Amino acid sequence: MRIVLLGPPGSGKGTxxxxLAKQLGIPQLSTGDMLRxxxxxxxxxxxxxxxxxxxxxxxxxQLVVAIVAERILEADAKYGFILDGFPRTIAQAAALDDILRAAGLRLDSVLELDVDEAALLGRILNRAKEATANGHARADDTEAALRVRLEEYRGQTKPLSDYYRERGILKRVDGLQPIDKVASSLxxxxASQARRCARTAASSSP
Structure with missing residues (x-):
């Protein structure tokens, strides 16, 4: 199962x-972690x-694609992976398509966490305060940087919703639900996408 998880910063993608990785027995591939x-x-x-x-x-x-291209072809990702934080642009999505196609693979599902932007900002700033108190603050967890990231998301990443919806593999989930409910909804x-793919395959069989 090869999955892309979409959602604005602070929507809970990493969590x-x-x-999901533990439930499905496949690796979580976070470009943010790899870059850091x-x-x-x-x-x-x-x-x-x-x-x-x-x-x-x-x-x-070019920096992100080079890292992802190597990582998704490693042995532990042979039977699937969850991409968290990639792709973030249409160009990256097209590059991912090319990487998978060259390897004879394809995406099975794209999941999008739908979260109100005002709630997001409050959530991320609270996370930053807790991280600072624990001595684990990140340089990009300032309000100014967060607003830049949200603006970048709206302009560059949000269009991926239409990109994957047109391919019939996008599913949206309410990211403001309790964590356990979000997990079960995902x-x-x-499962719904897998059933749909199975029906499509069956109907196209001779």
């Missing part, structure tokens, strides 16, 4: 991706990513 891991490594990509993320901006496609959306 739900981890839960490159920062302390002192690589050229890490240095570029650090500067960009601290401004609250999106990392350019699993049901995946």
């Amino acid at each position: 739900q991706a981890i839960r 891991a490159a920062v302390p490594a002192g690589t050229l990509i890490g240095a570029k990513a650090k500067e960009i993320m601290e401004r609250g901006e999106l990392v350019p496609d 699993l049901e959306a995946i």
Whole structure:
């Protein structure tokens, strides 16, 4: 099962991706984690990513795509994965299509967490305060950076909803439900998509 999880910053993508990964027995692939891991490594990509993320901006496609292309073809992702934080643009989605097509693979489902933007901002700022209190603050968790990220999401990532809806693989879930309810709704959306694919395959069989 190859899944893309969409949603604005603070919508709970990371939390739900981890839960889904455990339920489905496939790895959660977070581009944010991969990029942040490159920062302390002192690589050229890490240095570029650090500067960009601290401004609250999106990392350019060429940096992200290169990391994802290698990761989804690793052994632990052979039978599926959950992409959390990628793609973020139509160009990245097209690049992902190319990567999967070249490997003879395809996406099975795209899940979108639907959350009110005002609620999002409050949620992320609360997370930032808690992280600061615990000594784990991130440089991109300031209000100014968060507003930039939300604006970037509206302009570049939100159009992915239409991109995947037109392909018939998008399912939307209310991200403001309790965490357990969101998780169960996501699993049901995946099951629904799997049933639909099975019916389509059966009807096209000779």
